[in-house]
Amino acid sequence: MNRTLAINNGIIVTMNSKREVFRGSVLIENNRIVQIEKGEKRLKAEEELDATGSIVTPGFICSHTHLYGILLRGAPLKLRPPSDFTQNLQRIWWPMDETMNENDAYISALTASLELLRSGTTMFADTFSGPNAIDGVLDHIEKGVMEAGIRGVIAFEATQRRSEEEGYRGLKENERYIRKDKNEKMSGMISIHASFTVHDDLLREGKRLSDRYAVPLTLHTSEGKWDLYHNLERYGKRTFERLNDLGVLGERTLVAHAVQVNEDELNLIAQSRTHVAHNALSNMLNAVGIAPVPEMLRMGVNVSIGNDGYVFDTFENIRATFLIHKVNKLDPRVISFLQVLEMSTINAAKALGVSDKLGSIELGKLADVVIIKPSVKPTPLNEQSVYGYLVNAVNGKDVDTVIVNGEVLLRGGRFTKVNVEDVNRRAEELVGDYWRRLADAVEKVEVLKL
């Protein structure tokens, strides 16, 4: 039996190739968009949602996250405050990785997925790291993601910072998950931590697997200066020169950050059609610098927005991206409303290789759609003002309805399938235990030589 769902009389921000915006209605049949009507005509369906006075957008896509990062929120850690990004990894993230078990992976995946959905994100690309939870851990993450109902691309972040073998185990876990029979909303990819924690062979193997299974290969690149210095010292090459020489760059490769890059490296990114996941808030938090995003956009690089496991609210990430480059360049023209909205929808879909199915409201595409009802509208909300509203004024709490794969997961700002109070109770129990283990690990930090 076909299920039908109509969204009537909203301001439709399509993100189609013409970037059309109009007042109109959208009909969904099962999990696909089957009709789009401009104008006042109301479409009939089993369930009809009235979007009068609301904005209808494609589901937002977060191209780089670490769902488990949500467990750090408010963690009372006794540590010498990191003075740079490398110490941040050594004192916080790596002890965190080493403490993670399957239950932690599950509860963080569930709670972070709910938070993403709540603010209109319908798909994300997540990489998890945890040397004591490698084999099979993606099944636990999948369980949390599926309980929330969001669309997820998940992977284990292969690293050789502790041993060579561990890197291959990480890739094996990715390969296992890619080959696994899964729900249609779930998919896998290949993930490598960063060029400074792996040898050349692992990078080549990651690229081989990405090509073999036609899935994205993702890795952190030149987030702080350490990555750059490591590559210069060990290989005599800048980060992207080394990656290019190894054949790792390309249309299936999605690099996170690319902050500490020079013009030659930007050319390599552009020429190889490598995608970039930009994480403005996380870059500010870690004080690593500001990625040259306006230059990337000018050079035709496909730039998308990630949250890097820091702030999960979709609109906070969009707004940070919109603002940081203006102040950095002392020029408010360097990035537009439309560009940041593209980065969080269609560009992110391209980065993950799914722009034929997702990232815009178009006939035949999968029905990931968001309805946003700004609670206060001091100025007219119409086709002309809608981009400004989305970037300058909307926040996650204005998201009224979230539809993923044709199914309404949030209605009137409330989850339809998940009892959040129950999830919070379960999370509190598990996270209390996790924090105790993490506090122990943080106290015993051992600095690895890379």
Ligand SMILES: [Zn+2]
């Ligand atoms: Zn990251």
